[in-house]
Every structure is written in C-alpha cells, then in structure tokens.
Amino acid sequence: MSQNFRIENVGLINKDKKLCFKFNGKKYFGYEGDTLASALLANGVHLVGRSFKYHRPRGFFGAGVDEPYAIVQLYRNNETEPNIKATEQELFEGLEAKSVNCWPSVNFDIGAINNFLKIFLPAGFYYKTFMWPKSFWYRIYEPFIRKAAGLGVASIKHDKERYEHKYEHCDLLIAGSGPSGLSSAYAAAKNGAKVILAEDKPRFGGSLLTSDVNIGNQSGKEWAEGIIAELKTMPNVVVKNRSQIFGYYDHNMLVMSEKVSDHLPATKKYHPNKRLWYIRAKEVLISSGSIERPIVFGNNDTPGVMLSSAAKEYLKVYGVLVGRNPLIFTNNDSGYETAIEFKKHGVDPIVLDSRKNPESEIINEAKNIGINIKNSYVVVAAQGYKKVKSADIASISDDKKQLGKIENIQCDCICVSGFWTPTIHLASQSGNKTKFKEEIDAFIPGQSKQNERTLGAANGVFSLEETLKTSFAAGSELSKKITENDNEVLIPNVVEKKSSKHDKFWCVPLPEGKNYKRFLDFQNDVSVSDVEIALKEGYRSIEHVKRYTTLGMATDQGKTSNLNGLQLVSEIENKVVPAVGHTTFRPPYTPVSIGAIVGREIGKHSKPTRKSPMHAWHEKNNAVFVDAGVWLRPRYYKRGNENLFEGSKREAKNVRTNVGVCDVTTLGKIDIKGPDAAELLNRVYTNAWLKLPVGKARYGVMLREDGIVMDDGTTTRISENHYHMTTTTAQAANVLSHLEYYLQLVWPELNANVVSTTEQWAGAAIAGPKSRDLLQKLFPNSNVSNEGLPFMGYMEDDLYGVKARIFRISFSGELAYEINVESDNGNFMWEKIMEVGEEFKIQPYGTEALSTLRIEMGHVAGSELDGRTIPYDNALESLVSKKKDFIGKRSLQRTAFIADDRQRIVGVVPLDKKTSIPEGSHLVKDANAPLPNPKLGHISASCWSVEYDNPFSLAILKDGKNMIGEKLFVMSPLKNKVIPVEIVSSHYVDPKGERVRS
C-alpha cells in the first residue's frame, strides 16, 4: 500500500528504514520512528476500533498518552498484550495489531446495533439494564456483552518476558522533558545535584518538537537537542526516555515505568521488557505539560475528528497529513498554529473560530498567508459514519446560545482546539489541593503538600519565556539548597508569538429538531445527555455522577473529558466549576503492565525457599516435598509406586513398631540468655518456669493478650542463665517479635536477650520403641537409660566427634529424642543415624506420617492453634497456672471463655470405620435439618490411624467435654459427603501417655 498521506522531507522519522507491519491482518509500511498511529494515518487508515458501549466507529483522537480511542491488541514475538495505545506504540519490523471492541470485524460490527436501538444504553446502564429476567442474564446478556465488550484480551499463557525493579535516590526528579523540564534539569545539573529526568515519549523535547519558537537563536527543537546531549554527558544526571512516572506516593516516593523493549521486535537476551523504578527524591519538579481539550459538538466521535495539536504533531514529527481537506475548529490561537502548518505544506484548511474578533500575531500570520477564517462560527455536527465526509457548520450568537443557518461543507478531518488543560495528575496524587484558575478554565496545583513543585504548562503557564524563567530559577534554587553550589546559568533569549485570549466556549448547542450524540468521554462513550440524565435522576456529587455515568473512569482516566464534564455539571447546576470540584486523581497516571508491578518476584522467586542441611539426602531418597511456610519439607519418602496415603502409613507404622527419623530443622529456635530469662519465660508461658532445673526441658503454651493461644513448644534450660526455646515452624518469626516487644517496651527492666538460632541448628527426631537402643549406639559413652536421660531430660554429648544436644521430647507420642547439631554437621548426623539405625529397621518419615502420629495422640498443632482457640479448647488447661500472672491471663476470665458449653477438642471416628473424613467438614446433630443446619464444630485434622487401622480425626466441638460417646454427622457440602460418626476422646492412642515415659 502506498504512503498516501506522507509528505516528503518533513518529520523526525528515519525514511531510510522502511518497516513492514500488519493491522487487522492487512500489510502496511511505515518508517523507523513512526508510532503505529502515525504509520496507519500515513496509509490513510482512520478506522481503528469500535467504541466501548455503542460500538461506534473510532479513529485517532490524539497523538500520545491522552489517546482515548486507538487502543489495540498487540502481537509481538508470539505474545499478545491488550490495552496498547496505537499513539504510543512505536513501530517495529513485523509488528502486528488488531482492533478491539469489534466483533466480528471492525468494518461490520454486530454490537453497533446498540447504536441504533431505541433503548440507547443511557447513563447508569450498568445498574439498570439487563437486570430482568434474572435467568436471561446468565444465558443471553452476559455472554453477549462479554463477547462484544472489553478493551482486548489478556493472554492466559505464562509471560516469558522479564521485568525488573530498581530502587533509586536522587536530589531532583523531573517529570517531563519539555521546555520546563529541560531548563530546571540543566540548572540543577550545573549545581552538581543528582538529577533524574524522565520523558514518557521516545523523543525528548515535549512541545519544543512541534512549536514554532526560537531559544537562544536556535529553533526550539535544536535547543532541546543541545541540552539533552549535554545532560547525557554529566555523571550526576540520569536521562530516561520511554519512561512514564505514573505514581506519586508518600514521602516523595515516585514510581516510573521504563519501557525497555516495547519498541523492538523482541526483547534482547538478558534485557527486561520493562523496568519499574522506585525513586525516593528530595525534590520533585512536575513539568508534565498540558493536554488540549476538545470542544463538544454533534457526532464529535466520528473518525477524522481529532485534537488540533495531534494533527500538528503527526505533521511535524511524522510527516503525515491527517487529511487533505481539513477543517479547524478552535476557541483559541492554537488552532491557527495547526492551520499554518497545513498551509505551509500545500494544504488549504478552513478555520472556524468561535470568537468574534480575535487579534494576535499568529492570527495575522494566518491571514497573511491566505488561510480562510470564519469568526463566530462553530461545527454543529460531523457527518460521515466511518470517516468524516463533511461538517454541518453555523454561525453562533455572541451569547453562544443561538445558531445561525446550518451549512454543510466538505472536509475529511476536523481538528479541534478547546484550549489547554494542565496535566496536574502527579501533583494531585501527592496530596496537593488543586485550585481552579479562571483565566484558563482549568485546575492548577495549589499549595504543595510534599516536596513538589509544578512548572510550565502543567502549572497553567503557557508562555515559553515565563516557563523558562521560572524553571531555570526553580532548578537553581532547589539544587543550591541541596549541594550548596551556586553556578550561574544564563537564561537564553526567547522568540515566541504572543497569543490572544481564548474563548470560554466548550459545547456547541444542539440545533432545533436534531438529537446528535455529543460525547464527553470518548473511551467510555459518555455523552452530554448521559450526564443530564444522571443529574435529573438526582445525582449531585461529582464523584457520584462520575460513577453513575462512568465519565472519566476508562483507562485514560478522563484526560480529555474531565473538564468538559465539570463544565456541563456546573452549567446545569448553575454553579461555578470550582464549586463542583473535580474527582481525585489516583495512580497510575497511565495503565501499567501487571508484569512490571510484579517484577522478578514470580514462581520460585516470589518468596525465598529454605532448605534444611539434609535436603540433598531427602532428594536422593525420593522425598516428595511440601511447602511448610517458606521451608521445603519431605512429606513422605516414596518407595516404588506408593502414593502419599500408602507411604505415610508405612512410615507411621514403622515409628510405632521400630524407629523412625524425621527432619525437624525447620522448628523455630530462639536462644534466651540473661539473669532474668526464667522470669521472662514465666511471664510469656501459661505454666510455671521459675523452678525448671538445668538440664531439663518443659512444654509450654503462650497466649496473646486476648487469651488466644499463640504458639506452643518446648524450652530447655541449657545452663543457669541460658535457655533454648523452640517454636512451631510457622510462628517462629512472630514469637521472636513478640518476645522483643515485651523485652524492649513492656518490661525493659528484665535483663534477658533473645536471638533467633533457627538456622544455626540442624535437628533430627528419632521416635519409636527402638529409639533408645539407637540412641545408645549413637552415644555409647552416655547413660541414656530412663533414669540417665528421663522424659524431658537434656544432655550434651559427642556424636563421632561432632558436638550434639540431645533432648528427650516427643511430638509423636512414642518414646522419642531430638538431636541437634550445628547446621554444617546436619547431613553427617543424619547419615550416621541412618547407618547405625539400620539394624533397628529405621526409616525416615515425613510430615504426613508426623501428622498421623500426633493426631492419633491428640497432640495439637497449627490446625487447632488456629488463632481462635484458648488453652481449654485444646485440653491444655492443666498448663495454665492459677498462681502466677502471664500474658493473656486476664482475658481467660471472659464470659465466653468460661462458658459451660465451651468448645473443646475431641476425637471423631466414622461409624463404618472406613470413610475418611474431610478436614474442614462441619459437625451437626441432624443431617436432614433444614438449612442453615446449626454447626456444632469442625474437623481440624484427619488421619488414618495406624494403631487401629481406621480413620480418625480431631475436631473442635461445642461442649466437647460432654459429647464423648455422642453420635453426630460430619457434613462436607464441598465433597458432597455425609458421614455418621462417634465422638471419642482426642487421646485416641496411649491416653495415659505411658510410651513417652517408658
């Protein structure tokens, strides 16, 4: 296809490098430096999509970040990404894009029927349409809407791209590289400040790339190039293009998304796709410029209607004519600048100016080169369906209420300028209370909240001279404060054309008998009549009007629609705009890829993986691992074709009959030292600790202040003032913080110190009737008899030359010991235990068998200590001291905690002794009771008892104390199960606890 609308020798693109791309399956050509939008316009393609609600044809409205229409689905390197603005996407060889919001195709769209339906999807259609009959919603409306609506399709494939996060500090962060950003960056850099200058576009310079001005006897563009080139050589300056600062957060933290690879056909090896910068800046200068606002008229969404500044940018930057027969509709001088550019390139525009007798340098220039200008004239409506073919125009009365006779004139595009709206999003995000500036009919930043300052057009300053002056001054002043350097920078002289005042006119009245749609929000299809309906229905607050009509709620955040929406509300409500107020701007300023937000923290990198020193051995011996917090623990050691159930049963049985060994390295360990260590334990645990002798361990339960069990574990007195505490794997970090809290803040007078030693020790539990024989062989020089090392005893010995700590404690309920050695010797210890244990038929066992063993014994763990239970609920009340005070004790007197029918742990056995009981099931009295069936309790943990060879569960049951022997039902609607059960004691095996003491 020929480049119909490209002009020779104009623009900043590289005409030597031709690029081939596809849009909706059709092949086109563009050049290096094009955006997808400019390349399509060069090929005469104006129809790029369908609108969100009415599926009206959509073209290009802007040339950058403000674009509300031209959103495409991009295909790049076998990946696809939705919600891409064609005006921002740079062209690369082989680019493929498709329209969104259209089905089956952009030229013939079924959804466009919405446009002709009598019920025209008015304001609030999300709330009031399609609500009845209900069954229609699921079968007809929703599938239809889903197919027809949406702004593209998210890929469901794993994203192969890489995204990085970067943390930076700087003195000055400058958002925007237009005249203001360049000036302040340059002044600050000269003072030696650490500067980051961010530009969202590929090219630096902002408005200087398209405006007809002179700075320091150079064109604006040349001056910008010179400044950037110099900044790039300075070591204290970081200059970033394709980088959008999208969020301004607390304490001068800003986040910037750098597009590293989006302009390339594929991401280079070892490069990220995007890089998210978290920047903590001492000072922030917001030089984000302004966005032209539209004037509202009939059918103003027709492809070919666009901002006049966009038409100028397509011409000057890309050498593309958006039309050969342009109509320019303006209320200020900016439209003339665009008209002059057209005229310079041999195209004759017509200018309609809503003002009566405007006079200025620019207007004179336009007149002098023979541009056709009609004053007090407006566009009433655009005509043409998929593209502007003509325009209905009319003169307008001075009060802007009466239209003259309507004429129809031929044109192929309508370039609109309704004056300029400062881009105040970042300032507003920082907490700045913005204020309305009458002279420009727009909001500008008010009092700074954080260390931010807004300059240039973003601050409502539209004179270049004034912008340079204030920006150089701000850059100098702020950097001087930080670096204490005061290097003078000369402000260059500026030549610019003075402009005349704009017209406070923003919406063309409807001619009599016509009912044209006049759009305010182009992305969400919100028209003037929608806002009128919302107000008629009683919505007053601008925040409510916004949500009811969805005005400004699309992905463009109303960049082109907000102010006109406010003007309309203020007009109908007869209020001034500042009294209506504007809605709050929130980050992100532009859509940010989820991948960029997530960064490298995906898959294995989402959290650290902790492995015990014996991990390699487990791997070699067919362990199947399970996540236990951040740890990987063996769940069972697979033999042959065993499944989890078979394997864990075998392992548990072997513990009950011979001896097993379990890796317990993951248990939290805290070293406690100091003369008041015992007193600390005595206050933290519910039971008494002051009389624990050296060389003895004790089981303890700790509560939160609200009486709920926080954690349990054993603590051993290693020497006079030295204790070794163990916690559950999951609560290790919380318990440490808890102890530090009380030592540092509540009882600083206690002389004790705590430190985590979880990683310093490797632990192995050996359990089973033959564990003592094994221990004796491992430590032949020690007396490990029941008298030598009694239950809850502790000793130190030497394991083949390695220092070892031996605790006689048991979680499995069997005769058991725990051996700790320094982590580096963990694997040595494990291999020795396996080697020496062979004659006792030792087998390693995983967490599944460990669970089985503890459940059978009625020992509580995380599933019972679930943040909702007190000691009584877990049958631990014998550990609650009546004599001394401790953390949470007072809460145990709460009425609910001492109620007669208080919940309590019980055992549950199915009557058929066969059916496994799903964890989380509810216990009910009557399986056939009407819903909601009163719940008496829940199943906290289930196992297959290896002792009795039938299923066994633990449950927390209301009035559990008096329920032993009762018959209830277990119900699991999720698994569709109803199981008749009997309630038994939670101590299912060895209820007197004789084995651990044997």
Added chain:
Amino acid sequence: MLYIKCPHCGMRPQIEFSYGGDASVKRPELNKDVSDQDWDDFVYNRKSLRGKHLELWQHISGCRQWIKVERDTSTHEISRTFKADEEVA
C-alpha cells in the same frame, strides 16, 4: 511508601518495618486486679485518631528494635521518631 527514620539506623523505607499499633497503650501491671473495662480498653479499644498519632513500629529487617513514630494519620507525615525507652515530650 513511608520513609521512616529509625533512631538507631537512620532513614529507611517502610518495607523494612512492621507496624505495632498505638504506642500510648500501657499494659496493666502484672499481678494487679484489673477491671473488665480497663482490660477491654487495653486489649481491644483503640482510638481511630485523625491527626498526630504516636505508634509503634519494629525495624524488623534492620536492627529489630521497636521504635515510636509520631505520624499524622491523615497526611502520613512523620514528625518525630523515638527509641523504645525515650520519653515522648
């Protein structure tokens, strides 16, 4: 993200800290009778202040010290920070 001055380590980002609630809450003394109301106030009842709020933070990924932070709940401005044992004037 807040930028918090740890009195022991200096300016550090919020991600290094964990929040610990109202710093003005005093735990009733051990082994003393406490009324239901006083205990309730200690365990559960907190003011939801708008404005300056003295709160506890722990520098969990740093020096592990609990510190007191004076923060405005409506603006997030941090005016002062204190060590655990420092008196707040």
